[in-house]
Amino acid sequence: MSNEISNKLTNERQFLTRLILRTSIGLCLLLIVIGLAIFFARGGTHVPLNPSGKFSAIVERTLHNGAGLHASAFLIAGIVVLLLTPIARLLSGVVMSARAHDWLYLMIGLIVLALLIAGLLIGQATA
Amino acid sequence: MSASLMVIVILLGSIFAGGLGSLTGLGGGMVIVPLLTLGFHLPLIDAVGVSLFAVIATSAGAAPRFVGTGMNNVRAGLFLQIAASSGALLGAWAAHLLPSRWLFVIFGVVLLQAAALSFKPTRSDQAGASASSPLALKLRLNSKYEQAGEWIPYHVTRVLPGFAVMVGAGFLSALLGIGSGAFKVLAMDKLMKMPFRVSTATSNFMIGMTAATSAGFYLTHGDTSPLIAGTVILGVLTGSYAGAHWVAVLPVKILRRVFAVVLILVALQMLFKGVGLSI
Numbered sequence: 554m555s556n557e558i559s560n561k562l563t564n565e566r567q568f569l570t571r572l573i574l575r576t577s578i579g580l581c582l583l584l585i586v587i588g589l590a591i592f593f594a595r596g597g598t599h600v601p602l603n604p605s606g607k608f609s610a611i612v613e614r615t616l617h618n619g620a621g622l623h624a625s626a627f628l629i630a631g632i633v634v635l636l637l638t639p640i641a642r643l644l645s646g647v648v649m650s651a652r653a654h655d656w657l658y659l660m661i662g663l664i665v666l667a668l669l670i671a672g673l674l675i676g677q678a679t680a
Numbered sequence: 681m682s683a684s685l686m687v688i689v690i691l692l693g694s695i696f697a698g699g700l701g702s703l704t705g706l707g708g709g710m711v712i713v714p715l716l717t718l719g720f721h722l723p724l725i726d727a728v729g730v731s732l733f734a735v736i737a738t739s740a741g742a743a744p745r746f747v748g749t750g751m752n753n754v755r756a757g758l759f760l761q762i763a764a765s766s767g768a769l770l771g772a773w774a775a776h777l778l779p780s781r782w783l784f785v786i787f788g789v790v791l792l793q794a795a796a797l798s799f800k801p802t803r804s805d806q807a808g809a810s811a812s813s814p815l816a817l818k819l820r821l822n823s824k825y826e827q828a829g830e831w832i833p834y835h836v837t838r839v840l841p842g843f844a845v846m847v848g849a850g851f852l853s854a855l856l857g858i859g860s861g862a863f864k865v866l867a868m869d870k871l872m873k874m875p876f877r878v879s880t881a882t883s884n885f886m887i888g889m890t891a892a893t894s895a896g897f898y899l900t901h902g903d904t905s906p907l908i909a910g911t912v913i914l915g916v917l918t919g920s921y922a923g924a925h926w927v928a929v930l931p932v933k934i935l936r937r938v939f940a941v942v943l944i945l946v947a948l949q950m951l952f953k954g955v956g957l958s959i
Contacts (some may be wrong), residue, residue: 560844565843567747567748570744570747571744571747572744574740574744574747576743577739577740578737578917581737581913582914582917584914585910585913585914586914587910588910588955589687589910589911590906592687593687594682596684596859597682597683597684597687597796598682598683598684599683600683600731600905600907601903601905601907603726603753603902603905604899604902604904604906605900605901605902606900606901606902608896608899608934611899611900614880616932620685622864623730624834624907625906625907628906628907629906629924631910631913632733632899632904632906632909635733635736635737635740635913636733636736636892636895636896636899638736638740638888638892639739639740639841639888639889639891639892640892641738642889643921645887647829648752648779653705653707655683657892658755658758658821661758661759661762664762665758665761665765665889667714668762668765668766668768668769668893669765669889669892669893669896671769671893672765672768672772672892672893672895672896672897673897673899673900674897674900675769675772675773675897676896676897676898676899676901677901678880679776679778679901680900680901
């Protein structure tokens with residue numbers, strides 16, 4: 554691969570990484586602040602239950618409750634966005650490795666991704 | 681204590697923890713778990729589940745400043761992440777099997793170790809490796825970093841011992857809800873002979889990924905209170921941003937020593953709780 558293409562891919566990777574990190578942290582904080590504001594606005598007495606079970610079901614319930622302006626929905630959404638931040642960063646790296654035909658690091662990235670997903674699956678299986 | 685007052689106190693405590701963690705480099709997780717367990721009598725497993733999200737937040741918050749400086753050795757970080765994430769899965773699983781009294785004792789011992797480390801100089805006096813190991817060459821781990829406008833190349837060696845230490849670091853992170861950055865830096869700096877600045881930046885990259893592996897476990901297992909986790913994330917991020925701005929103004933060396941003394945006291949309390957003594 555020529556130096557020019559390699560530099561272009563490196564710049565794209567750095568831009569994407571910064572974008573993912575800043576956007577997700579900003580979104581996470583926004584959702585949490587809204588969640589806490591709703592919690593206090595509604596008297597600050599109702600403590601939301603811990604989510605558990607299938608990750609997809611947690612996201613589905615969160616979206617459903619979000620429409621009803623429940624504090625728990627915004628707080629869980631903030632937590633989920635934060636949890637997805639390293640996963641999104643890893644995925645962008647995997648895509649960039651594929652574009653650079655770097656098969657070794659594509660495979661390593663996929664193994665790490667599989668371990669991250671295994672965490673979610675083992676947690677729900679043992680809940 | 682009412683729920684709203686609890687949220688306010690946890691928020692203030694988390695701002696303090698995030699600020700101290702950022703100023704001293706010792707990490708907020710060391711403070712969050714004792715704060716929630718000793719201060720609010722939260723079960724240790726739930727406190728760990730919350731703290732792991734604070735660890736992801738501080739790692740993600742600090743990461744953009746390392747991008748493009750060459751400080752973060754992405755290849756080394758990714759390869760070692762296989763070990764750290766595997767250790768994290770084992771640690772999360774073990775945390776749900778071990779009696780909580782054991783966890784208090786292990787936490788106390790790790791806190792004492794962190795306090796002892798903070799009395800030592802943070803910068804390494806290690807000379808870099810003069811040649812790379814065959815595995816490091818195969819994995820293309822050698823790299824370069826920018827210092828004062830100059831790009832400095834470096835070699836990487838002893839990859840497998842570093843890999844083994846990362847399994848332990850990931851295990852402790854998931855077991856106790858801490859970043860275990862000190863162990864990761866130790867492995868890269870002392871064993872693999874990577875430059876200290878590169879080791880700390882790469883460790884920051886890995887800390888978030890390791891915590892995410894086990895945080896997913898704790899979340900789907902039902903050990904993460906959204907109200908407390910949200911409050912702690914907000915507090916720790918606010919504190920760490922403030923800490924990063926004050927680092928040039930405040931006497932960090934003195935703060936580090938004061939924090940170490942506080943850690944020793946907290947460690948003793950965790951140990952006493954673990955062995956069933958009250959003080």
